[in-house]
């Protein structure tokens with residue numbers, strides 16, 4: 001569990017260049033069936049209100065600087081969760097002309113959730129490592 005996040009975690013989601021498949025599964029993870037909020041994970045609209053970033057997709061050239069600035073806007077202690085194989089290692093977009101690299105090549109990553117896309121159960125399990133619930 002990341003320091004200072006025990007019990008609940010406020011999350012700002014950043015799509016750094018996803019195909020949107022990971023977003024569908026994140027939506028399901030926070031939907032009525034999987035309901036990540038019951039474990040203390042909550043999506044918020046501003047990085048200034050967040051403890052954590054959930055980042056999807058390979059980082060595209062247009063999103064590298066916004067991702068860095070969003071990371072800087074999150075007050076510490078903060079964690080970054082790379083959701084999906086594209087976020088972890090660029091996945092199917094590796095080597096594409098518009099891709100800068102994986103999320104960890106732009107901001108520090110604390111937790112990785114594998115899959116293309118990850119199942120909602122895997123996303124909830126990953127977020128529970130932050131909340132400890």
Ligand code: SF4
Pocket residue numbers: 017018019020021022056057058083084085086087091092115116117118
């Ligand atoms: S990991 Fe798969 S589903 Fe997620 S953004 Fe990449 S290609 Fe899309």
